[in-house]
Amino acid sequence: MSQNTFRKNIITLMMGTTIAQALPLAFMPIITRLYTPNDFGVFAIFVALATILGAIATARYEMAILLPKKEIDAINISALSFLILTLFSFFIFIIVILFNTQFAKLLGNAQISLWLYFLPITLFFIGIFNILTMLNNREKNYAIISTATILKSVILVSSQLLIGFFKSGATGLISGQILSHLFANMGLAKGIIKDKAFFNTIKKEKMINLAKEHKNFAIFQTPHALINALSSNVPIYMFSSFFTMSVVGFYAFSLRIVFSPLSILSSSVAKVYNQKVVEAYHNGEDSYQLTKVLLIKVTKTMIVPFLIIIIFAPQIFAFVFGENWKEAGIYTQITSPFLFLNLLVSSISFIPSLVGKQKKALTVSIIHLIFSVLFILIGVYFKNIYLSLGLFTLVYSLILWYNLNWMLKELRVRCVAKKDIK
Template sequence: MRTPTKPLKRHPKICDKLIPKISVPFNNIIFTNENIFKQSLAICRSQKISVKKNSNNKMEKGFNRFLAPGAIRSIGILTGGTAVANGITVLVTPVLTRVFTPEQFGSLAVFMALVAIVGTIVTLRYEVLIVPQATDQEAKNVVFLSIFLASLLGATLMAFSFWVPNQIWDFLITGGITFSIQAVFMLGSASAIVAVVVAFLNRHQLYKEIAWLKILQSFVFAAFAIFLGVQGASGGLILAHSVGIAVVFFVCLSKIGLPSQNQIAESISTAKRCNVAPRYMLPTAIVDVVTMQLPFFLISAWFNSAEAGQFSLAWRVLGFPALLLGIAVSQVFFQRFVAAWPDHTAARLLLLKTWRAMSLIGFIPMLAIFLYGDVLFAFLFGQEWARSGQMAEVLAPMLFLMFLHSPTSSASIALGLQRKVFLLSLILLITRPCSFLIGWWLDDLLLGLYLYCATEILHILLFQRLVIRRVWSRDVGC
C-alpha cells in the first residue's frame, strides 16, 4: 500500500545553509557548478515537486515520476545553455592552440585562477542566500548588499595593490607570467557581481536569461580570442577573457535597478541577520576554490608557464565533458536522494545505479585518453601540444573517478557530513603542494602529476567511504 504523496520538505542543512560542494575537474569563473546546483534546487522548489514511496522499498516507479515536467524543462534549459557555452569553447580550442603558445595558455590559467579566488572572497558569500530568502524584498536586500560588498572590497584590494611593491607581486606570480594584478581585482569583483545577478535571475525562474548569459560570455571570448590571435596579440587570451566578463557584467547591471535609501538601510540589517555567510560559508568556499586552483599556481611557479599551459589544456579538454554531464546528473540525483533518505535501501539503490551508469558512460573515453592521449592531442591541437596529451594520460584515471564522484558527492549534504568533508578538503592543502614539490625537487613534472593523482584518488575514496558508511549503516543517527 502506497503512502500519500507529500510535498518535498525543506531540509535545514540544504535550504537554510545551502553549501553544496560538488567536486568537478574544471571551474568556470562566473557560472560555477555551485551556482548551477543551487539553480536546480530553486527549480524543484518552484515546481512543488513531490515523491511517492512504496512500502516495499521499490523506489524505481516513484523515481520515474519524481521530477515534474516544468522542472525537467527548466533543468534542460540550464544544462543546454552550459552545453552550448562549453561547446563553443571546445570547438575553437584547436584554432586557439595554433595561434597561441603554451606559455600564453599558462598565463590565462593563472589569471583565471586568481579571478576565481577574488570573485569568491569579495561578496563574503552573501549571494548564496539570495535564493532561499522568504520574500522578494529580503532577496533584493541581499542582492544590493552583495553588490556593495563586491564593489567596496574589490576597490579596496585594487587600491592596496598599488601600494605593494612590484617585487612582491613578481615573487608571488612567477613562471614568466605577466599581467596586471589590478585587472585581477577588477574582474574578480565584476565576476562576483555577475554571480549575484545570476542568483537573482534564478530566484525569479528566468532560466533562459541565465543560459543566454553563459552562451554570450563564451561567444565573446571565442570571437575576440581568435581575432586577437590572428593579429598576433601576445596577451590576447587574457584580454578576450576580460572582454567576455565585461560584456556579461554590463548586461547584468541592466537587469537590476538602483537601490533606494530604505533598501540601503535594510541591507545593513540583512548583513547582521545573515552573518552565517561570512562566518561559515566563506571559509569553506575559500578552501574549496584555492585547492581547486592550486595546481596552476604550483606548476607555473616551480616549473614554467609553458608547462602550466600544457596542464591547463589537458585539464580543460578532459574536464569540460565531465563538468557538463556531472552537473546534469547531479541535479537529478540530489533531488532523488533527498526524497529517498533516510530510507537506506532506496539510497543504496540510487547510489549503485548512478555509479554504474556513470561508469558505462565515462570508461571508454577515459580509456582512449589513457592509452593514446599524446597522439590524440598532437592531432587535434598541433604537435607542440603532445606534452599536454602525456599529462592527460596521467590525469585520466583520476578524472574518471572524479566523473563518478561528482554527482554522488552531493549526498554528503543530505547526510549531514559537511564538517567531515571540510576537514578532508583541508588535507588537500597539504597533499597537493607536496606532490608538485617532490616533482620539482626531482625535476620531473610527470612524477609530480602521478603523486597528485594518487592523493586525489585517495581523497575521493575517503570521501565516498564516509557516504557508504552512512548509507549502509542501519543507524540513522550514526
C-alpha cells in the first residue's frame, strides 16, 4: 500500500468517525430538553450492559478476521464468530427470561426490567456490526465502513429526536441505539455478502481448525476486553445501586459529551502513531523519542481546553444543555484529570502489544478494577457522590499515570537494547 493510499484510507475513516460523533453532539442541546437525567440514567445502564457483554459476545474471534492470507479462512472465522455470537445472545436471552426481576433489583432500577428483554437482540446487532466491519476492513471497503458509521449516527439521532417528542422516557434513547445498529449492519452487509458463494465456502471442519489456531483471542483477549469494559462501566452500576438514577444520568452524560471529541482525537492520533512507531521500532530508530514528542504535542494542544472545562464546565453545561444539566458539568470538573490522562494513554496504548507486555497490561487492568470498586465504596459509605467521583478519579488517574510511565519505560529499554545490538 502506497503512502498516499494509506493516508487516503485514514482520512476516509476519520471523516466518517468525525461526522458520526459530531451529529449527536450537534443535536444534544435539543435531546437534553426532550429527556430527563433519569432517562439518561436508564439508558446508561442499558448501554453499559451491552458494552460489557458485547466485549465477549464473539470470544474476540472477529479480531482474527484480518489475519489469514486465504479469503476462505477469513470467511470461516467470520462464520465462527457469528455462531458464537448467536449462541451467546440466546444464552443471555434465557438468563433474562429466568432472572429479569433479580437483575433489575441488582441494578437498582425497576425501569430497566423491560429493556433487559431487548439486551440479547442488541448484543446480536453489535456483534454483527463488529464482524461486518472487520470483513469490510479486510476487503479495504473503507468508504462503506465510513458510510455505515455515518448512517448509524443519523438513525440514532433521528430516532431519539422523533420518539423523544412524544415524551417517551428512556424508550427513545434505547430504541435509537438498537435501530442504529440494525440499519448500519444492512449497509455493511452490502459490501460483503454479494452472492451465494460466500456461504458455500463455510465448512464445519474449517471453523473448528481455525478456532484452535486462533484460540489465544478467546483465552487472553476476551478476559482483557471484559476487564476493560467492567473498569469503564463500574461507576454506572455502583451509582445505580447506591445513588439515584439521575446521578447515573449526570455521570453518563458528562462522559458522553467530553469523550466523543476526545475519542476522535485519540483514535486519529493512535492510528497514525501505531503505524509510525512500528516502523521506527523495527528500523532501529528512536521510537521512544517519537512517543515523547507526540505526548508533548497532545498535551500542548489539549491543556487549554481542559483548563476551561475545569473552571467553567457547570456554566457551559447549563447554558448549552439547560439548567437541569448543570450538575453534569460539576461531574465533568471532578473527572477531568482522568479524562486528560486517558487521552494521553489511549494515544499510545499500542505499546504493550509492540513490546510483548499484554499480560502485564491485563494485570494492571485487574488492579484498576479492584481499586475502582473499593474507592467508590468509600464515597458510598459516606453517602457522598462527589467523594465517590473524586476518589474514583484519583485511583483512575494514578493507574493511568503509572501506565503512561511504565509504557514509556518499556519502550525506552527496548530502544536502548536495539541500539546496543547494533
